[in-house]
Amino acid sequence: MRTFSRRQFLQRASVTGGLSVLAPPVFSKISLGRASLTTISDGHLVLPLSFAIGSNPSAKATEILRDHGISGDQVRPSCNVSIYQDGTNTVLFDVGAGPDFMPSAGTLLDSLSAIGVAPEDVTHVLITHAHPDHIWGLLDDFDEPVFANAAHLIGRKEWDYWWDPDTVHSIGQSRMTFAAGARRRFEMMEDVFERxxxxxxxxxxxxxxxxxxxxxxxxxxxVRSGNEASLIIGDAIANHHLAFQKPEWPSGSDQDADLGIRTRLALFDRITADNLSVVGFHFPGKGLGRLDKTSSGYKFIEETT
Known part of the structure; x- marks a missing residue:
C-alpha cells in the first residue's frame, strides 16, 4: 500500500477538500530535441527600488526602469523555476522560496500541480545558488524534504561557501539570514546532496x-538535446532592465560586483553568439526566451507559448 508523508497528505487534502482552489498559472514551454523545457512561477519578490538601482547613477537608472514600466518605490521581479523532461528524467532547477521567505513567493507546488507534476515525480534537483528564493523550498513545514525521491546536486564551491560557519559572520548584516537559512537546510540534507x-x-x-x-x-x-540547447542562468543576469541596458554597471545583488560584471558580459556574448534560448530566474513573465543585441544593449524576447 502506498504511503504519503505529512506534507503530501496535507497537499492532497487541500485539493480534495476544497480548501484551496487556484487557477492554473501561466507557463512557458519549448522543445529541445525530444525533450522539453518548461518554466513555471514561484510567485514574485517585493524589493525597494533602491535595491535595484544600487550605487549606479540614479537619474539614468530611473529612466531605464521607467522605459520598462517600472516606477514608484518598489520592484517586483518574477521568480521562474525551470523543469526539464526527457522521458526518463524530470529535472527541477532550483526549488523556490518555500513558505518562509516572502508572502508573495513560494507558489511552486501549486504551479507544479497545474502542469501535472507531483513532487515525487521529480528525479533531480539542481541548485544554481543558495539564496533564499532559490533554496528555501527544499524543506516543508515539517522540515521534511519536499522532493524526497530526487537526487539533489549543487556546485562544490557554492556548498563549501554556505557550509562554512564563518560565512554568517562575514557576509554582512543584511544577508546574515541568508547564510543561516542555507546552513540550516544543508545541515538537514547533508547526506542527500551531491556536489x-x-x-x-x-x-x-x-x-x-x-x-x-x-x-x-x-x-x-x-541543457542540450540533439542540436538544440538552452542556458539556465539563475541570477547570473539578475534582471531584464539595468543588467541588459548597462551590463557594465555593478549589481547590488551580486556578492562580488566586479566578478559579476565579467560573468554577465561573458554570458551575453555566449548566449547571442550561440543563439541560445535562455531562462533567467527573475526575467519577466516566466523568464524563458531569447536575447537580441540592440544599439543600447540587449533586449529580452519572451517565449509566448
Missing part, C-alpha cells in the same frame, strides 16, 4: 557552467 564541479555533465544532457559573482559558487546549466 559537482564546473564543466561536469551532472545529468544526461545537462552540463554545469561556472557563473561566479552573484554568489561565490553560482552555477548555470546548459
Amino acid at each position: 559537482f564541479e564546473d564543466g561536469e555533465e551532472v545529468v544526461s544532457g545537462i552540463s554545469a557552467v561556472a557563473t561566479y559573482g552573484h554568489t561565490p559558487g553560482h552555477m548555470s546549466f546548459e
Whole structure:
C-alpha cells in the first residue's frame, strides 16, 4: 500500500477538500530535441527600488526602469523555476522560496500541480545558488524534504561557501539570514546532496557552467538535446532592465560586483553568439526566451507559448 508523508497528505487534502482552489498559472514551454523545457512561477519578490538601482547613477537608472514600466518605490521581479523532461528524467532547477521567505513567493507546488507534476515525480534537483528564493523550498513545514525521491546536486564551491560557519559572520548584516537559512537546510540534507564541479555533465544532457559573482559558487546549466540547447542562468543576469541596458554597471545583488560584471558580459556574448534560448530566474513573465543585441544593449524576447 502506498504511503504519503505529512506534507503530501496535507497537499492532497487541500485539493480534495476544497480548501484551496487556484487557477492554473501561466507557463512557458519549448522543445529541445525530444525533450522539453518548461518554466513555471514561484510567485514574485517585493524589493525597494533602491535595491535595484544600487550605487549606479540614479537619474539614468530611473529612466531605464521607467522605459520598462517600472516606477514608484518598489520592484517586483518574477521568480521562474525551470523543469526539464526527457522521458526518463524530470529535472527541477532550483526549488523556490518555500513558505518562509516572502508572502508573495513560494507558489511552486501549486504551479507544479497545474502542469501535472507531483513532487515525487521529480528525479533531480539542481541548485544554481543558495539564496533564499532559490533554496528555501527544499524543506516543508515539517522540515521534511519536499522532493524526497530526487537526487539533489549543487556546485562544490557554492556548498563549501554556505557550509562554512564563518560565512554568517562575514557576509554582512543584511544577508546574515541568508547564510543561516542555507546552513540550516544543508545541515538537514547533508547526506542527500551531491556536489559537482564546473564543466561536469551532472545529468544526461545537462552540463554545469561556472557563473561566479552573484554568489561565490553560482552555477548555470546548459541543457542540450540533439542540436538544440538552452542556458539556465539563475541570477547570473539578475534582471531584464539595468543588467541588459548597462551590463557594465555593478549589481547590488551580486556578492562580488566586479566578478559579476565579467560573468554577465561573458554570458551575453555566449548566449547571442550561440543563439541560445535562455531562462533567467527573475526575467519577466516566466523568464524563458531569447536575447537580441540592440544599439543600447540587449533586449529580452519572451517565449509566448
